[in-house]
Amino acid sequence: MAVLELTNISKHFGAIQAVNDVSLSIEPGQVVGLMGDNGAGKSTLVKMIAGNFRPSHGSMQMDGKDLVLHKPVEARQHGIEIVHQDLALCNNLTAAANVYLGRELRRGVGPFRILDYASMYKRAGQIFAELKSETRPRDLVKQMSGGQRQAVAIARTMLSQAKIVLMDEPTAAISVRQVAEVLNLIRHLRDQGIAVVLISHRMPDVFTVADRVIVMRRGRKVADKTIASSSPEEVTGLITGAIEQV
Amino acid sequence: MALTIDQPIEHKQQSLPARLFASQTFWVVIAVILACLFLSFATDAFATSKNLYNITRNITFVAIIALGMTFVIITGGIDLSVGSVLCLSSMVLAVTMHAGYSIEVGIIASIATALAIGAFNGILIAYLGFPPFVVTLGMLSIARSLAMVASNNTVVFQFGPDHAKLLALGGGAWVFGIANPVLYMILLALITGFILRWTKFGRHIFAIGGNEHAATLTGVPVRQIKVTVYMISALSAGIAGVIETGWLGAVTTNIGTGMELQVIAATVIGGANLAGGVGTAFGAIVGAALIEVIRNSLGLLGINAFWQGVFIGGAILLAVLFDRIRNFRRSD
Numbered sequence: 001m002a003v004l005e006l007t008n009i010s011k012h013f014g015a016i017q018a019v020n021d022v023s024l025s026i027e028p029g030q031v032v033g034l035m036g037d038n039g040a041g042k043s044t045l046v047k048m049i050a051g052n053f054r055p056s057h058g059s060m061q062m063d064g065k066d067l068v069l070h071k072p073v074e075a076r077q078h079g080i081e082i083v084h085q086d087l088a089l090c091n092n093l094t095a096a097a098n099v100y101l102g103r104e105l106r107r108g109v110g111p112f113r114i115l116d117y118a119s120m121y122k123r124a125g126q127i128f129a130e131l132k133s134e135t136r137p138r139d140l141v142k143q144m145s146g147g148q149r150q151a152v153a154i155a156r157t158m159l160s161q162a163k164i165v166l167m168d169e170p171t172a173a174i175s176v177r178q179v180a181e182v183l184n185l186i187r188h189l190r191d192q193g194i195a196v197v198l199i200s201h202r203m204p205d206v207f208t209v210a211d212r213v214i215v216m217r218r219g220r221k222v223a224d225k226t227i228a229s230s231s232p233e234e235v236t237g238l239i240t241g242a243i244e245q246v
Numbered sequence: 247m248a249l250t251i252d253q254p255i256e257h258k259q260q261s262l263p264a265r266l267f268a269s270q271t272f273w274v275v276i277a278v279i280l281a282c283l284f285l286s287f288a289t290d291a292f293a294t295s296k297n298l299y300n301i302t303r304n305i306t307f308v309a310i311i312a313l314g315m316t317f318v319i320i321t322g323g324i325d326l327s328v329g330s331v332l333c334l335s336s337m338v339l340a341v342t343m344h345a346g347y348s349i350e351v352g353i354i355a356s357i358a359t360a361l362a363i364g365a366f367n368g369i370l371i372a373y374l375g376f377p378p379f380v381v382t383l384g385m386l387s388i389a390r391s392l393a394m395v396a397s398n399n400t401v402v403f404q405f406g407p408d409h410a411k412l413l414a415l416g417g418g419a420w421v422f423g424i425a426n427p428v429l430y431m432i433l434l435a436l437i438t439g440f441i442l443r444w445t446k447f448g449r450h451i452f453a454i455g456g457n458e459h460a461a462t463l464t465g466v467p468v469r470q471i472k473v474t475v476y477m478i479s480a481l482s483a484g485i486a487g488v489i490e491t492g493w494l495g496a497v498t499t500n501i502g503t504g505m506e507l508q509v510i511a512a513t514v515i516g517g518a519n520l521a522g523g524v525g526t527a528f529g530a531i532v533g534a535a536l537i538e539v540i541r542n543s544l545g546l547l548g549i550n551a552f553w554q555g556v557f558i559g560g561a562i563l564l565a566v567l568f569d570r571i572r573n574f575r576r577s578d
């Protein structure tokens with residue numbers, strides 16, 4: 001059964017039709033590449049799934065149940081996690097502090113509760129180990145490489161039982177070696193049965209790691225097919241409009 | 247691979263000495279100790295119990311407000327209104343008690359006034375997006391003016407039926423001959439240190455100073471926290487006002503003039519970063535101590551008091567210079 005299903009979703013801002021009648025479904029443990037030129041409606045679509053925007057028309061379902069989101073926190077409660085393009089990390093805090101930002105563990109009784117440093121370091125360390133990342137929980141984020149920073153942002157999504165992780169351009173601003181690291185992180189998420197939506201401009205990344213590719217152009221979904229049955233040339237044609245629709 | 251996964255978790259980021267040498271607070275402590283040693287040998291008047299009593303007590307008023315200011319500066323904000331808020335809360339306390347109310351009523355009225363001003367600053371900054379500099383600069387003017395209105399710009403030195411209690415509160419030395427204000431300062435420093443290190447609120451303050459956008463995205467209640475830090479800053483000014491009133495035994499409307507600069511200087515010298523994200527309670531106290539030792543030593547060494555501003559300003563620049571040098575090294 002699909003973990004997330006969108007049915008005839010549209011979103012307009014005044015006269016501008018940002019997303020137009022898009023339906024799609026995402027299976028558990030599947031990596032879906034979401035591609036399209038700037039202004040194609042990718043971000044708007046993702047922001048609706050993330051709870052930032054409400055769709056003008058259409059409905060969303062999660063595990064077969066209707067999903068209505070009013071704000072980002074609710075998306076998180078439903079198991080939808082987002083890795084933001086700028087990663088949303090605080091340089092002055094440790095890796096563990098960043099992983100737990102906004103949902104710190106505490107111990108104590110009643111109103112007298114203090115931060116539980118030991119548990120946060122331990123759990124963050126376990127997650128980095130699961131991700132096969134060399135990131136250390138006590139290191140400050142400002143001392144980290146781009147790949148390690150990605151690992152911290154991705155580790156956040158593994159704190160709770162995420163069902164679907166949306167990643168916005170995770171490989172846009174990092175070195176080639178670090179791109180490989182991030183793609184590995186994505187595979188680890190997939191292996192745990194988490195669905196990953198990878199929003200990317202980088203054709204090689206999508207074709208390396210994704211199972212399926214969805215292409216958007218001018219607010220419409222113009223392609224939704226398995227990676228095996230597509231090719232970078234075809235996707236490029238779809239993005240630019242040289243190929244109308246498949 | 248198995249080794250490299252467990253090892254890093256145990257591995258501490260830096261050894262203790264390395265962390266000490268990298269910390270600005272540590273060097274300021276060294277500077278304070280060296281200055282004290284030098285003064286003990288160079289002058290007869292420094293290492294006397296009376297002078298040390300004076301120094302420790304003089305540190306407190308700046309230090310207590312610097313503790314509150316630390317919260318604001320860690321979030322990347324600034325509060326220029328603390329000197330005027332100190333004046334207004336002193337005046338509210340004085341006028342209330344002068345009118346015949348008890349010390350309890352006086353203190354409640356004074357602290358409530360400070361909190362209301364902090365909330366006002368915070369709401370304009372957090373919810374209406376005003377720049378902190380502008381809001382608190384405006385409040386610097388407003389609060390002092392209100393103090394003049396409240397007292398009709400007179401000196402209040404009679405505090406009604408609880409007069410003696412108020413003087414004892416600020417001027418006494420209840421434990422081991424340590425001046426009361428010093429005890430309050432130590433208590434407040436411990437509370438501040440605890441909040442910054444061990445509470446979720448403290449963690450969120452650092453997060454806001456580090457990356458406010460990230461804090462918002464991860465569900466940190468940024469606006470509420472910003473209002474709270476300006477209330478804490480004003481509260482610390484209010485507390486300092488109450489204590490200083492008890493110590494001086496009289497309130498004029500120019501009490502606390504220019505104090506915001508000393509407070510901000512103490513915080514910055516102690517290692518807080520005006521760009522946000524860095525600061526400690528201990529640093530605020532040490533910074534205040536360095537400023538007071540400089541002031542005191544100039545007097546004892548017979549240097550013209552007009553030079554004070556040069557030395558304190560120099561200390562600020564030096565502190566920031568060290569910070570810059572460390573950053574240059576790190577980026578190399």
